[in-house]
Structures are given as structure tokens and as C-alpha cells.
Amino acid sequence: MFVISFLVRRLAQGALIIFLVTLLIFTLLRIVPGDPVRLMAGGMAPEALIEQIAEEMGLRDPVLVQFGRYMSGVVRGDLGQSFVRPASGASTGGSSFGDATRGERADVLTLIGETLPMTLQLAFLAIAFAMIFSFLVGIPAGLSPGRWPDRVAFYVSSIFISLPGFWLGIVLALLLSVKLGWLPAIGYKGFAYTILPAIVLAVELSPVLIRTLTGSISSAMTMPFIAVGRVRGLSQRRIIFAHALRNASVPLLNLLGIQISGLLGGVLVIEFIFDYPGLGLLTINAVLQRDFPLIQGIAIVTSAIFVLINIAVDLIATLIDPRLEY
Amino acid sequence: MNSSPVLSVRNLGVDVGTGAGARPVVSDVSFDLAPREIVGIIGASGSGKTVLARALVNWIDPPLRIASGSVEYKSQNILDLAGGRMRLLRREIAYVGANPMGALDPTLPVGRQIVEKLSAVVPGIDPSEARKRVIDLLGAVRIPSPRLRFDEYPSQFSGGMMQRALIVDALVSNPAFLVADNVTQPLDVTVAAQVLRLMRELTERFDTAVVFVSSSLPTVKEAADQVLVLSEGRIVERNTPQRLIDAPQHPYTLQLISQIPKIWTSEAAAVPRTQNAARPTISIRDATRTYRVRKRGTFAAHSEVRAVRNVTFDVMPGENFGVVGESGCGKSTLMRLLSRLEFPDSGSVICNGKDLSKLRGKTLLKFRRDFQLVLQDPFNSLPPRTSIGAILEDPLRVHGMRNAKEIRERVLAVMAEVELPANLYDELPLGLSAGQRQRVNVARAMVLEPKVLIMDETLSSLDQTEQFRLLALFEKLQAQHGLTYVFISHDLAMVRRVCNRVAVMYLGEVVEIAHNERLFFDPGHPYTKALLSAVPTLEERRYRPEDCLLEGEPPSPIDLPPGCSFASRCPHAFDRCRAESPTLTARNHGELAACFLVGGPGARAAA
Numbered sequence: 001m002f003v004i005s006f007l008v009r010r011l012a013q014g015a016l017i018i019f020l021v022t023l024l025i026f027t028l029l030r031i032v033p034g035d036p037v038r039l040m041a042g043g044m045a046p047e048a049l050i051e052q053i054a055e056e057m058g059l060r061d062p063v064l065v066q067f068g069r070y071m072s073g074v075v076r077g078d079l080g081q082s083f084v085r086p087a088s089g090a091s092t093g094g095s096s097f098g099d100a101t102r103g104e105r106a107d108v109l110t111l112i113g114e115t116l117p118m119t120l121q122l123a124f125l126a127i128a129f130a131m132i133f134s135f136l137v138g139i140p141a142g143l144s145p146g147r148w149p150d151r152v153a154f155y156v157s158s159i160f161i162s163l164p165g166f167w168l169g170i171v172l173a174l175l176l177s178v179k180l181g182w183l184p185a186i187g188y189k190g191f192a193y194t195i196l197p198a199i200v201l202a203v204e205l206s207p208v209l210i211r212t213l214t215g216s217i218s219s220a221m222t223m224p225f226i227a228v229g230r231v232r233g234l235s236q237r238r239i240i241f242a243h244a245l246r247n248a249s250v251p252l253l254n255l256l257g258i259q260i261s262g263l264l265g266g267v268l269v270i271e272f273i274f275d276y277p278g279l280g281l282l283t284i285n286a287v288l289q290r291d292f293p294l295i296q297g298i299a300i301v302t303s304a305i306f307v308l309i310n311i312a313v314d315l316i317a318t319l320i321d322p323r324l325e326y
Numbered sequence: 327m328n329s330s331p332v333l334s335v336r337n338l339g340v341d342v343g344t345g346a347g348a349r350p351v352v353s354d355v356s357f358d359l360a361p362r363e364i365v366g367i368i369g370a371s372g373s374g375k376t377v378l379a380r381a382l383v384n385w386i387d388p389p390l391r392i393a394s395g396s397v398e399y400k401s402q403n404i405l406d407l408a409g410g411r412m413r414l415l416r417r418e419i420a421y422v423g424a425n426p427m428g429a430l431d432p433t434l435p436v437g438r439q440i441v442e443k444l445s446a447v448v449p450g451i452d453p454s455e456a457r458k459r460v461i462d463l464l465g466a467v468r469i470p471s472p473r474l475r476f477d478e479y480p481s482q483f484s485g486g487m488m489q490r491a492l493i494v495d496a497l498v499s500n501p502a503f504l505v506a507d508n509v510t511q512p513l514d515v516t517v518a519a520q521v522l523r524l525m526r527e528l529t530e531r532f533d534t535a536v537v538f539v540s541s542s543l544p545t546v547k548e549a550a551d552q553v554l555v556l557s558e559g560r561i562v563e564r565n566t567p568q569r570l571i572d573a574p575q576h577p578y579t580l581q582l583i584s585q586i587p588k589i590w591t592s593e594a595a596a597v598p599r600t601q602n603a604a605r606p607t608i609s610i611r612d613a614t615r616t617y618r619v620r621k622r623g624t625f626a627a628h629s630e631v632r633a634v635r636n637v638t639f640d641v642m643p644g645e646n647f648g649v650v651g652e653s654g655c656g657k658s659t660l661m662r663l664l665s666r667l668e669f670p671d672s673g674s675v676i677c678n679g680k681d682l683s684k685l686r687g688k689t690l691l692k693f694r695r696d697f698q699l700v701l702q703d704p705f706n707s708l709p710p711r712t713s714i715g716a717i718l719e720d721p722l723r724v725h726g727m728r729n730a731k732e733i734r735e736r737v738l739a740v741m742a743e744v745e746l747p748a749n750l751y752d753e754l755p756l757g758l759s760a761g762q763r764q765r766v767n768v769a770r771a772m773v774l775e776p777k778v779l780i781m782d783e784t785l786s787s788l789d790q791t792e793q794f795r796l797l798a799l800f801e802k803l804q805a806q807h808g809l810t811y812v813f814i815s816h817d818l819a820m821v822r823r824v825c826n827r828v829a830v831m832y833l834g835e836v837v838e839i840a841h842n843e844r845l846f847f848d849p850g851h852p853y854t855k856a857l858l859s860a861v862p863t864l865e866e867r868r869y870r871p872e873d874c875l876l877e878g879e880p881p882s883p884i885d886l887p888p889g890c891s892f893a894s895r896c897p898h899a900f901d902r903c904r905a906e907s908p909t910l911t912a913r914n915h916g917e918l919a920a921c922f923l924v925g926g927p928g929a930r931a932a933a
């Protein structure tokens with residue numbers, strides 16, 4: 001019962017958030033300089049043709065009318081079509097006009113549908129790496145504050161947080177892929193291509209996770225029920241894994257929610273460096289080409305992912321600690 | 327005493343720190359615990375009781391260190407046992423502490439954690455059998471609907487319930503002995519009395535010997551066969567409780583006994599009746615305060631917590647007015663209404679003829695100046711990184727004083743008045759004792775020369791000696807400045823000593839208002855009697871707990887039953903009490919009680 005009411009309430013809030021984000025992005029995109037039709041039709045297209053195409057596409061209507069038309073499509077699951085990309089494949093950039101008619105342009109939903117799984121695969125692998133590493137370093141550190149595991153965790157996270165992701169990406173690609181030939185790096189021809197970018201992302205994620213885990217475990221270990229648990233006859237292993245970790249996991253989960261959302265931004269640079277065909281690369285190109293429908297589509301999908309992740313995190317947190325129910 | 331002792335402690339010493347800085351906390355303690363015996367250990371705060379209690383269950387963590395001696399159980403010194411072997415012995419050695427709310431993991435159901443403990447100390451026990459045993463025992467300690475309670479979380483238990491659950495947790499493995507460290511201390515008096523009765527019953531049923539550690543001699547007297555008096559870590563006297571009280575030998579025991587408040591004997595302080603003045607200082611009229619909280623497990627439903635219900639009383643100038651009641655009775659909400667931190671939903675609070683909710687701007691500032699609050703917790707109520715002088719200067723600045731020299735002089739004058747040494751001016755509150763901190767709190771209120779001080783459990787966290795000193799200070803300040811005090815407290819003995827008139831609250835309602843003497847010698851409401859029956863005192867009780875209180879805890883303020891809210895615990899309740907709610911009825915001399923038995927001829931007979 002609680003779960004249903006929680007989900008209904010939060011999903012309704014989430015829908016509102018996504019709507020506002022869409023409105024904001026839509027309006028801002030219409031205000032920024034640069035005419036997408038000029039880009040689509042090519043620099044050599046006559047002014048009259050551009051006006052005609054713009055009229056046809058409804059780009060000269062008031063922004064709110066355009067938004068209404070767009071939203072009515074969105075609720076039917078139609079995110080529109082790319083201004084630039086043909087359905088057949090790669091981006092044309094539109095140096096000539098007339099070779100790509102509207103009917104052949106790619107559906108935004110299809111473009112996102114092709115790239116999102118790639119990015120999710122990368123993100124989940126990165127989080128898995130980061131979690132495993134953070135648990136291995138952070139738990140011993142939290143259990144012995146002030147002693148050597150704690151100091152190791154501190155140094156490791158200090159070093160990791162100081163490494164810029166783009167630099168680490170280049171260095172690792174050079175080392176592991178070019179010099180040693182262990183892992184492939186550029187492009188995507190199979191799962192192995194995900195590993196290297198995931199490692200780079202994990203290095204960026206783990207310092208904050210390690211610090212939070214260390215702090216929350218060491219503070220969980222000072223709670224009275226831990227000491228009393230020992231006197232009640234619970235084994236040290238049970239105390240740590242069934243109780244301390246459980247109580248320490250709520251702050252970690254909240255952090256993870258934020259981290260995953262941040263990851264979708266961090267992925268931009270890394271995908272660009274590794275030429276990884278994910279949502280990040282798609283976003284960069286869409287922005288460079290002023291491909292309004294695509295940018296909007298990506299914004300809606302990403303904000304929906306943010307909202308869903310936060311709902312999931314809050315739900316899991318209340319399942320772990322029922323006092324958070326409200 | 328029969329057979330060989332369960333536990334024998336020999337020359338036990340515990341130090342804090344190591345090397346040259348080591349200081350003994352417990353030294354040279356020796357005693358035996360016979361099977362089924364209850365040994366009480368008593369001492370003031372800081373006497374080493376808790377450390378001793380922990381040493382008995384081999385729970386000494388750095389910086390504490392066992393310095394000497396042994397704790398022998400089954401002819402082995404448990405202090406020498408390694409972790410694993412000690413852990414299996416936990417089945418036979420149980421411990422219940424003073425902090426029931428912190429003792430279990432807040433994120434897991436209570437029942438499951440007790441089962442977890444049982445299967446940790448009795449490896450291989452069948453889970454469904456363990457579950458059944460825990461539910462049976464939860465019923466045995468009179469937790470209502472144990473099957474449902476099994477799956478509830480610690481935050482859904484009240485303090486008293488939780489302490490019962492922990493007693494179940496301790497006894498579930500049939501231990502040979504149980505160390506109970508100050509188990510009744512955090513509980514309300516009526517609940518503490520129930521828990522104490524329960525412990526005695528259970529130890530007989532389960533054949534468990536008990537070491538009962540407490541700072542309250544009256545409590546130990548109720549429980550123990552044999553009392554050890556602990557002073558500065560040493561046992562200074564041992565005897566049976568009655569002989570100890572009748573003929574104490576050691577000066578420390580004498581001192582402990584002399585500090586136990588007197589309630590009914592002639593030594594008890596006589597508090598004068600209040601003179602009725604023309605206009606009351608505070609007049610609270612039919613005030614009600616309800617909080618809305620979201621109902622668990624529903625979509626958008628709210629339930630109403632009725633924290634204060636139709637409260638009406640007057641406080642006269644120069645009076646000491648007491649508000650007593652147990653936790654959750656609405657005392658603190660009432661304090662928030664009186665100090666204008668919140669407004670009543672209906673009714674009004676009138677101070678010096680002005681309705682508080684209508685005060686704005688300058689008049690509000692004036693009211694704040696005249697009505698000052700002194701809070702309960704001496705540790706959290708002072709900012710830790712602000713010097714004491716600055717803490718005391720702040721209110722003066724807020725109220726418009728600008729001249730730095732004058733401010734300093736005023737602060738120093740107040741510090742002298744509350745007997746704080748002037749050299750504390752630039753100190754941080756860090757090193758102060760609880761009593762000194764409470765003086766800083768009083769000084770912070772007094773610096774504005776208020777007319778009314780509202781004391782919300784101000785003395786509860788202090789030990790008897792310090793309480794005496796502060797009460798003397800309050801008396802002096804009252805004589806000098808003509809102050810009016812409102813004491814909000816659960817401590818009836820303190821109220822008996824200082825308050826002219828007392829209002830008793832139960833579940834948000836005032837059930838009785840009476841002058842001091844009348845309240846303690848001829849209470850009009852059965853709840854007042856129940857409270858009096860549970861006051862820890864060595865005197866012959868005027869009211870016996872067995873006659874005054876049924877088992878159970880106050881109903882939740884969310885789902886109030888119809889009729890009198892005390893009916894579920896009242897031994898005199900009859901049909902009418904469960905149907906309609908009694909209103910405050912005049913007895914005489916302006917004394918009121920909300921009970922159908924008051925006023926009618928049946929009243930005397932039933933009382």
C-alpha cells in the first residue's frame with residue numbers, strides 16, 4: 001500500500017518536473033541565435049526557400065504554439081524528427097540542399113533508442129567498477145578510522161579526485177590499448193570497448209563514494225546498537241554486514257542517485273574522447289548542428305532518467321530504513 | 327543462600343587510560359551472586375556503576391582497561407575469554423542497559439532482531455521455533471498484540487515498550503544471570519514501576535540471578551535482596567535493603583539517603599498557598615493545539631495528534647506553578663504555547679491582560695523580555711563555540727542595548743547573581759558541568775530582568791545535590807526580583823518541594839489542579855494517585871501501586887478513545903467513564919479535578 005501511494009505521488013511530481021524541463025529547454029532553444037533551417041538547407045540555399053521550409057515546419061509560429069504542437073506529439077510517444085540526420089545513417093551536416101527531404105529524416109526516438117542502451121551499458125559498468133572498488137577500500141577504512149586502511153582510502157581518493165577524466169582517458173588509451181594492447185579503445189565493435197571508458201568514469205566516481213562510505217560506516221559503528229549487539233552475542237561479521245552496512249547504505253544510496261545523474265553529464269567528454277557511440281556523443285553532435293528536436297528529445301529522456309533514478313533511490317532508502325517513510 | 331554462587335567477582339579493578347595517566351574507576355570490588363538472587367548496586371552519578379556493570383559482562387573497551395581481579399562464571403574468568411568463546415557464553419550472560427531506544431538497529435523489525443540474537447547464541451535453533459519463543463515472551467512481558475509488534479520497528483515502540491522488548495531479548499536465551507544497568511532510569515515513573523514489577527516476576531519464572539544497578543535507592547529497595555553501595559569505584563557498604571536504610575553505616579550511604587526527597591513526612595518542605603491576586607500573570611483559556619501528520623500507508627490521509635486539549639488555568643504573580651505529567655502528555659506543547667513559539671488552534675493565552683497572538687513588533691519584544699525560557703538539556707542548549715560572556719550578551723543586544731561597557735557590567739552582575747565565577751566570562755561552555763551549564767541558561771534568561779521564567783524540565787538532568795543548589799538559587803532570585811515561575815516537569819518530588827499550585831496533565835488534558843498539599847495528601851484524580859504511587863521514595867507509601875494503576879500505557883494521542891482518556895488504565899473506571907469525558911469539576915478552594923468520582927458522595931468512598 002505504501003509503495004503504491006509513494007509511486008503515484010512521486011511519479012506525478014516527476015511528470016511535472018519533466019514538463020517544466022521540456023518547456024524551459026524548448027523556449028531557450030528558440031531564443032538562442034542560429035537558424036536551424038539555414039544549417040539544414042545549407043549555406044547556399046536561397047533566402048525564400050529557407051523561409052518556405054521554415055513556414056512548412058511551423059518554425060515561424062509563436063513559441064507557445066510550437067510547444068503545444070510538440071507536446072501533443074510527445075504524449076503520443078512521438079519526439080519528432082531530426083532536422084539534420086537522414087534515416088539512412090550518418091549525419092550529413094547539410095552542405096548541399098535538396099538531397100535529404102523531410103520524409104527521410106531520422107526519428108528522434110529511434111536515434112535515442114539506438115544510443116541510450118550504449119550509454120546505459122557504459123554507465124552501469126562504470127558504477128559497478130566504482131562500487132566494487134569503493135567497497136574494497138571504504139569498508140576497511142570505515143572500520144578502522146585513523147589507522148592505515150583509513151589513510152590508504154584517503155590518499156587513493158585524493159589522487160583519484162585530482163586526475164582529470166579526459167587526461168586519464170587519453171593516458172589509459174595510450175597505455176592499455178596502444179602500448180600493451182590489452183583493451184580496445186576507440187569506437188565500438190563489442191563489449192570489450194566499454195571497459196576502458198568505464199574504468200575512467202569509475203575513477204571519477206569512486207573518490208566521493210569512498211569518502212561517504214568511510215564516513216557513514218565509521219559513524220554507524222559508533223551507534224549504540226553496534227556495541228550492544230556485541231554484548232547481545234552477535235558476531236562481528238553479522239554486526240558489520242547486517243547492521244553497520246545496512247545503516248551506512250542510506251547516505252550512500254542518496255549519493256549514488258546524484259552521482260548517476262551526474263554521470264550522464266560526465267559521459268559527454270568520455271564518449272567524445274573514446275568515440276563511443278552513446279547518448280553523449282549524440283548530444284554533442286546535436287548541439288553542434290542545432291538539431292532542436294534531437295536536443296529536446298535527449299533533454300526529455302535524460303530528465304526522465306533523473307526523475308526515475310531519484311524515485312528508485314528514495315524508494316530503496318525507505319525500504320532499508322522505514323523511518324524515512326513520509 | 328543455597329549452593330555455590332553463579333558469579334563471583336574478586337578484587338575487580340578497572341582503570342581509565344594507560345601508563346602514568348591511568349586513573350582507577352572501579353577498584354577492589356568483590357561479591358558473589360547466588361542463584362536466583364538479586365543484588366542491587368547503588369551509587370550517585372560518576373561512582374563507577376556503569377563501568378562495573380559492563381565489566382561483569384566483559385564489555386570493557388578502551389580507554390577503559392581491566393586493571394586487576396576476576397569475574398568468575400562456571401569457574402572460569404570471563405574477562406580472559408577470547409571473542410569467540412565469550413560470544414557463545416552470551417547465551418548465559420545477559421545485559422540490559424539504560425538506553426532502550428538505541429539498543430536495536432532502527433532499520434529492522436524488533437522481533438527479527440531478537441530472533442537474530444537467539445540464533446546467534448544458540449546456533450542451529452529452528453527459525454520458526456525461535457520466532458514462536460520470541461512472540462510468547464513478548465506476550466509474557468505484556469506487550470499488547472505481540473504477533474503484530476514482532477514485525478514493528480524500534481521507532482514504533484515507546485520507551486517503556488522497548489525496555490520490555492529488551493528484557494525479552496535478554497531473557498530469550500534463558501540466561502544464568504542478567505545485568506540490568508539503570509533500566510528504569512529513562513522511563514516515566516508509572517512505566518518504571520511496571521517494568522520493575524515485571525523484572526522481579528520474570529527472574530523468578532526463569533530462575534535468573536540479577537545484578538541490578540541503579541542510582542535510585544528507592545528503586546533498588548523494591549528490587550534487591552542485597553545492596554552494595556558504590557562510592558568512587560569502591561564498595562563502601564553492603565547490607566539488605568531494609569537494614570541499609572534503617573541503619574546506614576558509611577557517611578556516603580547517609581548522604582545518599584538524606585538526598586532522597588521527602589514527600590509525605592514532616593521533613594518535607596511546607597509550601598505556602600498562593601494568594602489570589604487581582605489579575606493573573608498568565609491566563610490560558612481553553613487552549614487546544616492539534617498537529618496534522620500524514621498517515622502511514624495511505625495515499626493522502628492525515629491524522630490529527632491532539633497534543634493539548636482544552637487547557638484552562640491561571641498563574642498568579644509571584645507564584646510557583648507546576649505542570650506535571652509523563653512523556654507525551656503535552657507538557658512541551660503547552661510550553662510552546664505559553665512562550666508564543668506556537669499559537670493554539672482555538673482558545674487563547676493571555677499574559678498581563680494581552681492576548682499573545684495579537685502581539686506584534688515592540689509589544690512582542692517587550693513580552694519576550696518579560697517571559698524567558700530555561701530549557702531542559704544543558705548540553706545542547708548552549709552554542710559550543712561561543713564564549714559564555716558572548717552567550718549572555720546576546721539577548722541584551724537583541725533587546726537594544728548598545729553600550730559595550732554597560733553590557734559587560736550587566737552580564738557580570740548576572741553571573742554573580744547566579745553564582746558563576748567572573749573568570750568564566752571568556753571561557754567556552756566546553757568544560758562546564760551540567761549544573762554550571764544550567765546556571766548559564768538561567769543567567770541567559772535573567773539577564774533581561776524578566777518577570778516570568780518558564781522552566782521546561784530545567785532540573786531533570788541534574789543530580790540531587792545540584793538540584794538542591796539550583797532550587798535555592800531560584801528561591802533567592804524570586805525573593806529579590808519578585809519572579810513568577812512555571813515549572814514543567816515529570817518529577818513530582820521536585821514539584822512537591824517548590825510549587826504552590828500544581829496542574830496534572832494526562833494525554834493533553836489537565837486532569838487536576840490543586841494546591842501543593844492537597845494534591846499530595848488528598849488527590850482528586852485517580853491518575854494523580856497513580857503518579858504518587860510510583861514516586862521513588864523511601865517513605866511509607868500513601869498509595870500503593872497495586873491499587874492505583876492497571877497495566878498498560880497511555881493510548882495514542884492520535885486515536886483517542888471516547889470518554890475519559892484515563893479510563894483504560896484506571897482501576898475505578900465504570901461504564902460512564904468509557905462513554906463520556908469528565909470535565910474539570912470544582913472540589914473546593916478553587917481546586918479542580920476531571921473525574922466523575924469527584925464531588926459526589928461516592929468520591930470519598932472510592933478514594
